[in-house]
Amino acid sequence: MTESPKPQSLKEVMEHLNTPEVKGKTLSARDKQARTVARLVLVQALYQMELTGQGVETIVREFSDFRFDGDLEGEPLGEGDIDFFSDGLRTVVKEQSTIDRNIAERLAAGWRLDRIDTTLRAILRSGAWELGFRKDIGKEVVINEYVEIAKAFFGETEAKFVNGALDGIARDVR
Template sequence: MSDAATPKPTSLKAVIDQLNANESDAKALSNKEKRARTVARLVLVQALYQLDITGAGVETVIKEFSDYRFDGDLDGEPLAAADEAFFAEGARTIVKEQSAIDPLIINRLASGWRIERLDPTVRAILRAGTWELKFRTDIGLQVIINEYVEIARAFYGETEARFVNAALDGIAADVRK
């Protein structure tokens, strides 16, 4: 679902701009709402990373992001308004349903690989993408996969983006039969 010929964005703002140029999610959403959802996805990945690394509680992290991070900046650039409700729903559901989400990811890993061996940011990207694929069936597969592939591309490069693409494609086939 990812286009390997797409150039790597130079900043997270460029990722947001690129995603919104390609997004066809929920045609009822305005461009501003689509951008807010994209920002929420990016911030959700950051929050999941923080949850994973620090062991903080989900409500603590949601409050921290709400109080201090939204309306802030990312990589020194102003952060557009995020869909805070979407962000909070994702964070809460991923923590609550991790026992249902992680096995879907594990099924798409190479034999013998444990989810703990994944880089924490890749793990966060896959958990967020899996949450949307499994629990937000109102959002199109291509939109979800493309958004998280682009987020992976922003943090890493093509190898990780292709891995995220393949894993989410497989998870989509498993949960949206």
């Protein structure tokens, strides 16, 4: 059995995701960075909502007011796309049953969504939201972004799982 490589740091993930060959071509570099920040913050917000039971508007306010000004491993996070983040969080909550059903269809037989790690579940819900409800964003961009976010939190195994699940969801909803 080989040992999984150590997950990348969040800073390395952000740098990787903001290289031109990885990102779509329709946004400026600044807008791409803002979207990446919004995706990362969206995953964090979904995680916090699940753990605390706080409502969506409370989380939108808290994250808009305080989290976008935060840092990432000692480096400023950068300006985030607050509208993108807010739309994502509200839609994931409103459409959670549809989003969860799309994810569940991609799980191995006998697995339930509630058995998946909370952070991984937040990553999958975020990616499934974009694939299903933001068809203006290329599926390759969405999948790549969330695979890289998974690498920041986990190892290669989980990143491959996210890749496979989101790729399957993309085929189902697009």
